[in-house]
Amino acid sequence: MSVATVLQSTRAVLSSKGKAASKRWLEASFPKCVIPISPRSPSFKFDHVLFDMNDMLHTCARNCKNSSAVCKRVFRQVDSYLRIFTPGKSVVLCFDGPGPIAKIPKQVESREKRTKVASSTLDSIDITPGTRFMSEVRELCFAHVVQSLEQRGGYRDISFYLSCSDVAGEGELKLVEWIHTFVESASKDRILFIGGDSDLTIQSLALRGHSQVYLLNRKDGVGLQRIKPMHFISLSELKKELETIFPDHSDIIRFDLLLLIIFNGNDYLPPLKHFNLQVSFEVYTLMKSQEKFRSRFLLDGREKTFDYEFLAEFLKQVDARLKTWKISNPIVELHQYVQEGSLEYSVEDLQFEFSQEIREEVTMWTCTLTIGDLKFEGKPFRTKMESKNSAATVALSTFYEGFRGSV
Known part of the structure; x- marks a missing residue:
């Protein structure tokens, strides 16, 4: 290339910040590292299949009333993945434990905003280290792993490792620590990460010596029947x-x-x-x-x-x-800027108003963008879209100190 x-x-790729945007940029910039998986593809063999479990737990907990119902869904998904991505040596299941000090203030703020409301179904606040729900999940996971080892001959030579919410550290960090502890860096073992957190991409990039590392992000469109398209990110191809x-x-x-x-x-x-x-x-x-x-x-x-x-x-x-640098799509760029929390307003607070005037028998449109108490007027153009883009660019140019888009 x-x-x-x-x-x-x-x-x-449009400019955006955050780990998910970084992952999208990486895939678009280095397309050969993206390996598509067809629904008709045969099973893939890996030495180690590693699960970051929290995203799966949140998905499976929707509309469930208790830990037993949630874990049945979780185990069904894990078993489905293991039929598609066959492990040769190890299966690792890691849940988020108590987070690092740097993240605790953010977690506390998030919990305070989401005061649990009385309900017959589970809430995401239940999926927090230290809750009764997570203790029940721990016991059910251990029971399922033991049952799998006893009843399924295909797992006879497979080692299962389970780290639940009572062990400190986030799931993806635990997975990386497991690799450092149990997999020799010079080995050619094929390692697959499965999770829904884009931080996995960052963590895996930092691995030294391991050449055959693959990532499968559950949020990229994976279904149990493999109807939706999936793809790996191959770090060796990167x-x-x-x-x-x-x-x-x-x-x-x-x-x-x-x-x-x-x-x-x-x-x-x-x-x-x-x-x-x-x-x-x-x-x-x-x-x-x-x-x-x-x-x-x-x-x-x-x-x-x-x-x-x-x-x-x-x-x-x-x-x-x-x-x-010229802004490629000012409207999308402005929406992303607001969604990132850079302003105290939401996307719904963006108001575009148009005025028109006749200049030499040509209708010219001028757009005024209002965001709370702020007003930004674009240059006049023959179309509403051009004038709207101009107003958005003026706003972005104001928000980014030192940034000057083409207006």
Whole structure:
């Protein structure tokens, strides 16, 4: 893949922040790492199949009245996955336990907003470490694993590992810790992550030495009957694509790419203000083509620190590029900006009003965007859509300090 191809593909993805947006950008920018799975595909064999269970638990708990009903659904889904993705050595099931200190304030705030209302069905607040529901889930999971090992001959040589909500740490972090503990880094074992959290992409990128790692995101459209399309993300294919762009440096570049994704925001750190993953990778790719930075990296693995000169110049050039970068779709961009919580308003608070005037026998439309007490007037255009885009761009240009879109 050429540099030009990467830059063109990144332009196809709208600017957005957060771990889910980073995952979408990664798939669009490196399409060869996305491996489609046909509903008619035969079973896939992996040495280790690892489940991040919390997303599945939330999905299965909808409209359920007790832990027994929820776990029946969960076990049905897990068994279905294991028929499609056959384990050879290990199956690992990890639930979220008490979170790290960095995330506890966010969890407390979320719980306070969702005071449990008396109901006959379960609520997401029940799926919290320390609740009676999660204790019951723990016991039922252990019982199901024991039953599976006793009754199913195909699991005779398979080891099951179960980490429930009474063990500290988030599910995806537990999975990565398990790999570090039980799988030799130099092995060629095929590892499959199954989960609904885009943080799995970030965690797996940080794995050292494991070359055959695959991710299956449940939210990408997986159904028990395999009617909906699915796809893997192959980290080995991602490394090959990076190698074509940055010969002999793909393993180190992977960590610089991980840093850019972290800059774009996740569960633990907010995004850098005015950061844009598309633009930043374009700048990074162009800087790496220069002799001065060809053998330098944002992260200095040997000293376990940053290359501060490279990082400072990189951020300077990203800022300069953003000042002249044209917004590809201002309306969508504005909606994403509001949805990210950057303003105290919601998308429903965006009000577009139009006025028209005749100029030299041509009707011209001017759009005024109102967001609470804020008003933004776009330039006059012949169509309402053009004037609406202009007003949205004026608003974005105001919100992004130092950002100047084409208005």
